[in-house]
Amino acid sequence: MRGRELTAATTVRDETAVGRHLNSDLLRTATTLGVKEARYLVNTYYAMQEGRKVAGNQIRAISPSNQQPHAVIAWLQSQNTTGEKQIKRALDAWSDSIPIARWAKSVGIDPVIAAGLAAHIDMSRCPTVGHIWRFAGLDPTQERKKGMRCPWNADLKVLCSKIGESFARPGDDGEFYRRLYLRRQTQEEAANQAGRFADQAQSKLARSKLAGNAKARASYSQGKLPPTHVQARAKRWVVKLFLSHYHEVALRLAGQAPVKPFGTEVLSGTNYIPPPNF
Numbered sequence: 001m002r003g004r005e006l007t008a009a010t011t012v013r014d015e016t017a018v019g020r021h022l023n024s025d026l027l028r029t030a031t032t033l034g035v036k037e038a039r040y041l042v043n044t045y046y047a048m049q050e051g052r053k054v055a056g057n058q059i060r061a062i063s064p065s066n067q068q069p070h071a072v073i074a075w076l077q078s079q080n081t082t083g084e085k086q087i088k089r090a091l092d093a094w095s096d097s098i099p100i101a102r103w104a105k106s107v108g109i110d111p112v113i114a115a116g117l118a119a120h121i122d123m124s125r126c127p128t129v130g131h132i133w134r135f136a137g138l139d140p141t142q143e144r145k146k147g148m149r150c151p152w153n154a155d156l157k158v159l160c161s162k163i164g165e166s167f168a169r170p171g172d173d174g175e176f177y178r179r180l181y182l183r184r185q186t187q188e189e190a191a192n193q194a195g196r197f198a199d200q201a202q203s204k205l206a207r208s209k210l211a212g213n214a215k216a217r218a219s220y221s222q223g224k225l226p227p228t229h230v231q232a233r234a235k236r237w238v239v240k241l242f243l244s245h246y247h248e249v250a251l252r253l254a255g256q257a258p259v260k261p262f263g264t265e266v267l268s269g270t271n272y273i274p275p276p277n278f
Contacts, residue, residue: 030093038119045087052080091115100250108174120156129247164235185234198223245275
């Protein structure tokens with residue numbers, strides 16, 4: 001067992017040294033990445049992250065509770081972790097070369113997500129924030145029909161979902177948007193209890209089978225949205241507000257003025273909320 005532990009420790013030390021060397025090489029050239037290459041790295045990062053999580057669960061299932069995993073398995077998991085870190089550092093360096101991505105990171109957006117936004121959103125094709133919303137699948141009038149091409153960018157929609165999740169979690173970096181999320185959630189809950197979403201609840205009940213979700217079916221039957229649906233509405237709202245700020249800041253950084261201040265709470269009022277850290 002002693003030899004097994006030493007081998008695993010040595011492997012991790014060697015891999016750390018290799019990681020430092022790769023970091024240096026990647027960081028020197030990261031700013032020369034093209035947008036297609038950045039998109040590839042963002043997708044690869046999340047694929048590796050998901051694979052590592054699945055592998056971690058499998059390792060815990062096959063390893064005795066009182067022992068470290070076999071040295072070869074520990075080495076493989078270390079490789080996966082190091083690979084993720086390398087990609088994240090490269091994307092962090094790349095996004096540092098893009099003003100709008102630097103702003104996004106300053107308000108709590110993860111470097112990988114900031115890079116993904118910069119790689120997917122072409123501001124020359126987005127005269128209004130509505131173009132970004134539609135491209136990200138945040139326009140409720142859009143429908144994905146069977147056999148037809150998806151009307152939004154699936155990768156960007158996933159990134160926006162991750163942004164919503166991050167704003168819903170406690171954290172100092174994204175505290176500005178978290179406060180807005182919590183405020184919006186309270187408003188949505190009050191509206192739900194007042195029965196303002198009864199039509200949506202009825203529509204959902206008619207269109208969805210909900211066979212395995214008795215609690216959700218009960219809520220919809222009473223003309224109310226279940227808590228997860230209310231939370232999703234609040235997350236979607238704060239993501240759309242963040243994207244409106246992203247659009248405004250990107251234009252102003254480019255020396256252009258937005259058509260109108262898109263920090264306006266277009267879904268619930270007319271009070272302008274200026275973008276933070278700008």
